[in-house]
Amino acid sequence: MKQLDKLMAKSFVGPFIVTFAIALFVLLMQILWLYLDDIAGKGLSFFLIMELLAYKCVGLVPLALPLALLISSVMVLGNLAEHYELSSFKSAGVSLLRVIRMLIIFGAISAGVSYLCSDYIIPAANLQFGARMYDIQQKKPTLNMEPGVFNEDFNQFTIRLGDRGDDGRRIEDVLIYDHTKANVGELSQITAEDGEMYTSDGGDFFIMRLFNGHQYVEQRPSGREGRSTPFMRTSFDAYTKVFDLSEFKLEKHATSLFSTNRSMLxxxxxxxxxxxxxxxxxxxxxxxxxxxxxxxxxxxxxxxxxxxxxxxxxxxxxxxxxxxxxxxxxxxxxxxxxxxxxxxxxxxxxxxxxxxxxxxxxxxxxxxxxxxxxxxxxxxxxxxxxxxxxGASPWPGxxxxxxxxxxxxxxxxxxxxxxxxxxxxxxxxxxxxxxxxxxESRVKHIYDMHMKYSMAVVCIIFIFIGAPMGAIVRKGGFGYPILVSIIFFVIFIILTIFCRKLAESFVVSGVFAGWLPCLILFPISLWITFSAMNDAKLVDTDRAKEALRRARDSKRVEALRRRMAKS
Structure with a gap:
């Protein structure tokens, strides 16, 4: 490896790692907001949340790689151009393509990593993430007994606490509505002056021990014409009610139930x-x-x-x-x-x-x-x-x-x-x-299949956009490079969404829709690279300024002629 390649590799690796981490974090936070309502209040452990984030990070790698390559290439070439190092290379007879050769190699390696990740790792990660997220969505929120609030967390039970002690165990003025036999017309109500609540040692059961209360049971009317209305009232000194907490636990379903989704293939x-x-x-x-x-x-x-x-x-x-x-x-x-x-x-x-x-x-x-x-x-x-x-005659009808x-x-x-x-x-x-x-399902399958290839190829295209843009803007750091990179990345995302809608509407085929963003950005990358190699401006405003100056001069000459004609 020559000194130029070593210099470009050292200059590129650091910004690439930093920008890749930032891009992955930003994309992850954007996705996390979609699942925040499903995760909050479920009492999930820290390791389970970290597991979900790890699965989602793997799925965002093909999207974060192009953005990191684009930003880091603009930063590296912009920094070289700002300190006139790129001009020194060109004056020594080194072309721009030779300078960015190491960046192109990084882009090709990233394209291979992106495809391998999309084809082998992401399907398994999406399968695990989808299965775990489904389990979390089916899980009930953590049991929360607040005084003065009717709690319906337990199936077919409604509980209200009048007051709750500071220790979280002592309770007062308890009211429980039991609807377990409502389908046969039997309604039950339990009231108690005080009591205590706690969980069993293993946390499998929730126990409420009530004191000095009554139980009221009203049954469906019976007898002739439904005139008899049985009603029972029972008083108790101590009453123990046990609730099963298995419905509040995270139940894991088999991942094979979700293996047919397109994102997991x-x-x-x-x-x-x-x-x-x-x-x-x-x-x-x-x-x-x-x-x-x-x-x-x-x-x-x-x-x-x-x-x-x-x-x-x-x-x-x-x-x-x-x-x-x-x-x-x-x-x-x-x-x-x-x-x-x-x-x-x-x-x-x-x-x-x-x-x-x-x-x-x-x-x-x-x-x-x-x-x-x-x-x-x-x-x-x-x-x-x-x-x-x-010998048949014509059929009459x-x-x-x-x-x-x-x-x-x-x-x-x-x-x-x-x-x-x-x-x-x-x-x-x-x-x-x-x-x-x-x-439509067929088109989506074809589109997702070709997007795996398209997301890999765009890594190389972004190298040919970012590196020449850095040489043109001649600014390093995080200011101009991020601004320029975000513009092209947003264009790519808009094209991707637009092409997906076209494919799902049967306007274009799934193959063409998957490759259309690359087909649009590839000529743009060639034009930007050609402009940077010839030290040309991306937008030449000199001709427009010259045309405006000539127009002003012609107006002045015409005004001078009119004055001379009048005099």
Whole structure:
């Protein structure tokens, strides 16, 4: 490594680490506000909160890396240009690309880290974060018994304390409403002058020991016409009520319940998800097509088999029209297909048995296709020359069919036709309602898959934006570099959100939407780099100033001519 590369590496590593930590902290605080209401008041331990923050920090790495590269590259090159070190390099014949070569290497390494993190680490971290956050959202807030406030934390119980001692144990003027038997019409109320409350040693139960109180129980009216209204009142010197605290504990659910979310899938899983969605769309269309056969048997049956037993649900396997002359329902496997058509063909030859099962099966299917097509063509030719077909007169239409049946059956035929039309229309409308949601899920899968690549490539693009911008602005520190970096980063975020909305609205494809921010920023980076290499200004205002000066001079000359003409 040469001295220039060592200098750039030492100058870049420090600001990069600092800016990466700042960017990660800012992004984490922005995300934390969304979950603050779910976390507050749940009595979570410090280590659990740190675990959640660690999972979320891993998920923010691909977003924090480009921002850190952008800010640090502007700072390093701005600092070199401000102290005229960059000018010294250029005067010695060192080009700008040679100066930032080490930064480009850092950008390429960051791109690889970003992709590996997005594809391998983030899905697992998001899975753990989603599972833990769901557990926290289902957990009840910490039990809090405040005097003068009706507490409904316990299921089917309402508790009010008149006063509470300083030790947190002694209580007075206790009122408890018990609704555990409200479904059978029994209501219970407990009052006590004083008592004490505490938890068991393991914290599994909450115990209220009451003294000098009464219990009132009112039941559903009974007897003839509901005139009898049983009512019981019981007095007690001491009464112990035990509440289960298991509902206030954090219950952990299996992470497999959340493993199908897009943010928890890697690229190959997203690709399989897209194939599965394509299969689902094809199966729904096939179901709609075959639904018409119940009313129009003359239509050909769609015999494509998309999911065969023993294969993955994402695999497309088409048997075309192999089952056209078989049973109305499609077979479930190639083995059943061979068994159905075995009488139509001789047994396999010995040399066929020596071949692989897949090759034999494929050739068997092709032979069955050719045989079926030959039989179908022969039948069509035979039917075309039938005397009934050659001597048939033009069909008079549906009215002639109705005239061939008794008139009292016309209304029944019309009603059955309307019922059939309504059934077909309802099936079609149901499919049309479901397909947009399925297609939107497909677009989101494709967009998320290509965003993993796009977020990695943008790390290199930001190097070619940040380094030339630092050479142009010629300012180091955290002032101008952060201002310039935030502008380009906000542009990238806006483009990302805008492209996502375009993809979800089916305006553009998910692939194009995922790469569009990079396609827009890449020419900008080339233009900024070219301007910095030629020591040109990013916005040349000299020409505009010259044009304004000429316009003012022309106005003055014109005014002088008018004065001379008047004189």
């Amino acid at each position: 890697s690229t190959w899983q997203l690709r399989e998800g897209v194939d599965s969605i394509d299969t689902d769309i094809a199966v729904r269309k096939q179901g709609l097509s075959n639904h018409l056969l119940a009313y129009l048997p003359q239509l050909p049956r769609d015999t494509n088999t998309y999911r065969i037993q023993g294969t993955s649900g994402n695999e497309f396997i088409s048997t075309d029209s192999l089952l056209a002359e078989a049973e109305p329902s499609p077979l479930d496997s190639i083995e059943k297909l061979e068994a159905a058509y075995r009488p139509l063909h001789a047994a396999p030859r010995p040399e066929e048995r020596a071949q692989t099962p897949d090759s034999v099966r494929q050739r068997f299917i092709l032979e069955r296709q050719r045989e079926l097509e030959t039989r179908r063509a022969a039948r069509m030719a035979e039917a075309a020359h039938h005397p009934l077909v050659e 549906i009215r002639s069919l109705l005239d061939s049946v008794p008139r009292e059956d016309h209304s029944r035929i019309y009603n059955r036709a309307r019922s059939s039309i309504r059934s077909v229309t309802a099936q079609a409308q149901s499919t049309l309602r479901l397909l947009p949601g399925i297609q």
